[in-house]
Amino acid sequence: MGITNDTGVSLQAGGQSPLAQGHPQILHPARQPLVDADGLLHGFELIAREPSRVGETALDDEGERKPHAEADAAAAQTLAMLGASGVRAALGAHRGYLNVNRALLLSDAFARISPDRFFLELPPDIEADTELVARLVSLHAKRHRFVLDHVTQPTATFAKLLPYAYAIKVEVDRTDPELLAKLSGALKSAGKILIALGVESQETFERAKAAHFDLFQGYFFARGHKQATRRASAPRQALLNLLRLLTADPTVTQLEAELKLNPVLVMHLMRLANSGEASIGRKVETLRDAITATGTNRIARWTQLLLYADGRKVRLEDDPLVQMAATRARFMEMSVARLAKADRKVVDGAFLTGVFSLVDAVFGGSLEETLEALTLSSHIRAAILHRTGTLGTLLDAIEAFERADWAALDRTSAALAPLSSSELAELATAAAAWASSADQSEEHAGLDHFED
Template identity: 45%
Template structure:
């Protein structure tokens, strides 16, 4: 449920707080993480699910400036910061999600039987998105359309690819409601009446056959809080470097022991219903084995995405560039060698680490030496050699709008790179941009 209209009014009200109260709130925000949840009820008034909402502090209103950043923090806090059992109990959680995160591996951190992907109303449906939603639904996720308020061609096009439709009772014309509800029910979708604020609206929604209900008439969001876990960027980078070269359990265990906050979150993750183990994991080694290195890598990337120090992932132009570049390289590697997942993973990690020297304020050679990256990844970044090095040069050229195809056709290009025609490179670049967020403007001083 979009809360922007509530946020503005609440923010104006809170301007009257005095400086002392502001200072106390600021201190609490640095010590705790917060998460909002609002009940979703069935026709009998029983709790059916929660919508999980971003909260920057203990105040109960939204302050969302970046949808992907907010969702990443909601997921991080629900799974690792507070814990799924505490946040959801036995119920499902609806999570707002934008286009960029739909194409991000982070989505797979959420167990599909516990989380519903609530597609923001700003997301535009196209063939690429439809394919992605098909993949996610086949993986077990349910998809909800958020803030529906009118009959439209866009709604008709989106309905076949969704399971649940949330109709906004504050925005929908009452004359349109019966036909809108009938259309959605006629296609077998679950109907949720959201932003229900009066008894009359609740009665109307029941009469129109809505299945579930959410709004201030029933309950305002509750704010949950937990002590903030610090996830230092250098430790996460070292962990990702170990994962990039297939480090053994002993090395991973040793690195994780240096990062207690990451260990706490990892144990919460593996003890959640995401893995269905039916038993609690107590030791770090068991957690690594049960979670798997690919899932640990996803988690580490999420922590970087959601809480990376002075700048959040999407607010840091260097990390924006590294993220888009890494996805381009992964896609290009898969195009070059469709059956070689290890090569695609190595390409992704090459992109991730190709700008780390700038983030860490060092030189490429020195920064990568300290991280102990796999030799082929280090060689690709430092000297631009080999297949990974050529993929990196392609990614750099494509990202800067240069003639990447000429690199693929160059005399030093490895065998097979001739397949990267201008059309293929344009498609890869577009897919990479969609994965990390369309129309990202990168500015490096």
């Protein structure tokens, strides 16, 4: 009887996790967000880095190639990736979209991947012969669901696999507009979920929405655009004022006076002070006690993340912009702490750099103007705008990981010794796991979203 470990990989009773099976290299995958038409997180695609292949051809005692060697290797690599520390936690409560190939699909070990955690993406060049189709039918009966990936036009392979597909990923910007409309109509009539791939701008998002797509993969929500100014409402201005005060090392009396001007912030601070680690062992009933119990450092971090809140009362882990900002901030502080003996000021500066690297998406103006208004330290502004210093290089590293640009990650790691690119990827995964669990974490208890 099978059990499922916390990676979402099913293990046979008495069996070992892929980590215990001697896989030579654990490679942490990048995660790229999929959102729905309301801009809320629906899932993440896990994009794996191809491992180095040394002596990959397995031979039997007679010197012949082992018939299942390729499938076994593909399965071992994928299971090791899914078993790597923090990978499942980085998905939070969301499904993962997992790229698979023919060798992996035909592997016996493939059945150990939980159908409840992952959708399986089929590449457009996969060989759709009788053997593969039979395998898809068998896996579908076990509740696995398939996604046709990188579609730009119907092909013979597309037609063969369409009956077994739960969803279709279409490259909207590479598909003829007239064909896009026809594809959308036909696929929606067939009951398929439509996913727009490569949505990097508000314009592409709106075009895909008009074509009745259901989900959207890309980073349009993190780009500064006119629609983003809806986030810069009155509560966010109050948060900005509070942040400016916090940078000046305020007294409790000064903080109390500023917070009293903002009843919504007082409400959230009282919740924060009465939860988790901030609790002082009794119910906090006054604002002054709440400030003392929480501490200015935690208040500052709480305020920085609330700045990105959508304004609708949704969970942190369902807000893609909060997720991205929190992941960057956590990655920055963990990485800088590994690079040198960093004191609290340096670590806080790294966290701040990660948080405000996306601030133009909140207010819609230029990044330079917005950073100037925040009165950030000059080295933090320079790191964000010009990628100078260690903080700027770390920002380049997390952006490369977000894009699954492994060559760029390698280049940045060369300037971040002793951190290797694999260690940077591991830190990014740990940061994503931290961000995904923010709603349940004691450290973030009270970080509720608020209504404008």
